[in-house]
Amino acid sequence: xxxxxxxxxxxxxxxxxxxxxxxxxxxxxxxxxxxxLRAANxxxxxxxxxxxxxxxxxxxxxxxxxxxxxPSSDLASLRGADHVIVLSPPNGQFSNPRQxxxxxxxxxxxGAVLGGVSxxxxxxxxxxxxxxxxxxxxxxxxxxxxxxxxxxxxxxAVIMAEGRRLTVSGAAAAFDAALLLIEQRLGAEVLxxxxxxxxxxxxxxxxxxxxxPALRAAAxxxxxxxxxxxxxQIMSENLEDPIGIADICxxxxxxxxxxxRHFKALTGKSPSIYYRNLRLAAAxxxxxxxxxxxxxxxxxxxxxxxxxxxxxxxETYGLPPEEDRRKINTFRVRDNRPVPSV
Numbered sequence: 001x002x003x004x005x006x007x008x009x010x011x012x013x014x015x016x017x018x019x020x021x022x023x024x025x026x027x028x029x030x031x032x033x034x035x036x037l038r039a040a041n042x043x044x045x046x047x048x049x050x051x052x053x054x055x056x057x058x059x060x061x062x063x064x065x066x067x068x069x070x071p072s073s074d075l076a077s078l079r080g081a082d083h084v085i086v087l088s089p090p091n092g093q094f095s096n097p098r099q100x101x102x103x104x105x106x107x108x109x110x111g112a113v114l115g116g117v118s119x120x121x122x123x124x125x126x127x128x129x130x131x132x133x134x135x136x137x138x139x140x141x142x143x144x145x146x147x148x149x150x151x152x153x154x155x156x157a158v159i160m161a162e163g164r165r166l167t168v169s170g171a172a173a174a175f176d177a178a179l180l181l182i183e184q185r186l187g188a189e190v191l192x193x194x195x196x197x198x199x200x201x202x203x204x205x206x207x208x209x210x211x212x213p214a215l216r217a218a219a220x221x222x223x224x225x226x227x228x229x230x231x232x233q234i235m236s237e238n239l240e241d242p243i244g245i246a247d248i249c250x251x252x253x254x255x256x257x258x259x260x261r262h263f264k265a266l267t268g269k270s271p272s273i274y275y276r277n278l279r280l281a282a283a284x285x286x287x288x289x290x291x292x293x294x295x296x297x298x299x300x301x302x303x304x305x306x307x308x309x310x311x312x313x314x315e316t317y318g319l320p321p322e323e324d325r326r327k328i329n330t331f332r333v334r335d336n337r338p339v340p341s342v
Contacts, residue, residue, distance in 0.1 A: 015185060017051045018081035020104075021071065022092035022123065027063040028171035029087050029117040036178040039194045040186055048185050054078055056094050064089065075103045083113045083166070086120035090141050090289040093123065101127035108164065115166035117174045125149050129165070136160035136167040143239075143282040144289035147300065175200060227252040228262050235275045239282050242302040245271050280316050283309065287321045294321055 017037070019030055037049040055061045058074030076099065078084070084107050086092075094100030104127045108114050116124045118138050122145065124130050134153045137145045145154060158173035159180075160166070168177050179200070183191040194200075224232060230252045234243065248271070249256050256271075263271045279301040286297045298309035313321045 014047045014050045015083070015181070016081050017049065017083045017085060018054050018073075018078055019051060020054045020056075020075060020084055020086045020088075020120075021061045021063075021069060022056075022086075022088035022120075023061055024064050024089040024092070025061070025087040025120070026089075026118055026171060027065045027067055029120070029168075029174050030063075030069075032171040032174040033085065033117070033178045036175060036182060036194050036198065039197050040182045040190055043190055043193050043197075044186050049181070052078075052081070054084075056096070056100050075100060078103075078107070081107065081112055083115060085166075086114070086116040086123050087118075088116075088120045088123050090119040090122045090144055092119060093126065097126070104129060111164070113164045113166055115168065117168045117177075118170050121145070121167050122148070124165075124167075125152060130167075133162050133165045133167075134160055136169045136173075138169045141285065141289065143285040147286055147290055147292070224266065225262075227254050227259070228266055231259060231263075231271060232274075232278075235278050239279050239301050240299075242275065242279065245275070276312065277316060280312060283313065283321070284317065284324070287313075287325050297321070 017033070019033070021030070034051055037051065041047050041049055052073060053069055053071040054073050054075050055071040056075050058071055058077070060068050060070050062068050084104070104114065104124070108129060114124060114129055116122075116135075119141060121130065121135050121137060122141075125135065125145070125148070130149075130152055134155050135145070136157050136159060137154045139156060142154065142156075145152070156169075158169045159177050160168075166177065168174050175198070179191050179195060182194055231248050231254075234248050234251060245256060245259070249259050252259075254262075259271050263269060263274055267274055269277070283297050283301045286292055286300060287294075290297075292300070294310065295306045298304075298306045301309070303309040303312075310320055313324075317324060319327070
């Protein structure tokens with residue numbers, strides 16, 4: 001991982017990482033990368049890594065945890081960064097998109113590795129910088145990302161490094177990405193010591209898939225036994241055009257009665273209710289992180305009109321989708337236009 005990009009940096013020099021923060025960015029994603037790098041510097045006795053905080057205009061930025069950070073630079077003035085890592089909620093956008101996106105593209109042209117952690121992949125994709133690259137997208141943003149960028153290739157791997165792009169699914173994976181940078185720059189011994197400092201038992205690299213919760217089940221999706229795992233996979237691939245339970249059973253060579261028994265034992269729900277909840281979970285992503293109308297969202301998960309979708313949404317989440325959109329805290333949408341949390 002990172003070999004092509006890191007080898008271009010003299011090992012006697014420090015590696016400069018610029019963290020571009022948007023209002024409402026997840027603070028844990030920032031600290032999860034900086035803290036292991038700070039520890040690696042202490043352990044190795046040299047400044048192998050340095051970092052700086054950047055915002056679009058250099059002004060202070062409030063994180064999702066309401067902690068305010070004071071960047072040292074605005075994006076246009078950034079110089080000499082080897083990596084630029086974007087930290088943002090999914091609806092993070094530049095106040096001046098032409099200038100901001102242009103600055104990111106200029107950094108890419110000058111050889112910087114561009115990366116995004118969690119929702120930070122959205123601004124990268126909006127800048128056109130993920131075209132032709134595979135993007136690691138956190139499972140809770142997958143529906144929103146594929147809806148906005150239907151032509152982009154995505155992966156559920158926790159870390160995806162491809163050429164001069166690095167995408168990371170979340171805060172814990174950001175820690176792993178930092179450890180892999182440490183290994184590349186300082187060796188496996190320093191990596192191990194840093195991991196032990198933080199009691200981080202397992203270093204995950206490329207190819208490790210995300211843990212995705214099975215709805216209301218005491219297991220993650222990768223732990224579900226066959227044939228339930230196969231049925232869930234088929235359901236996940238058919239959200240817009242729902243497939244009948246009998247058809248699913250035919251594909252996995254199981255009777256509807258047997259599938260019902262398996263699902264109820266593992267999830268407490270029938271296959272049809274589980275499937276419906278899976279579609280509604282995808283719809284909620286679009287309610288929270290897109291500006292699509294409720295009619296469009298209903299169609300996107302297989303409802304012909306908004307009325308039955310709205311009724312099921314209320315039954316599942318306890319409030320209408322319109323109200324849910326209005327009440328979003330960190331990732332609000334006002335008047336069908338995403339705005340940062342304040």
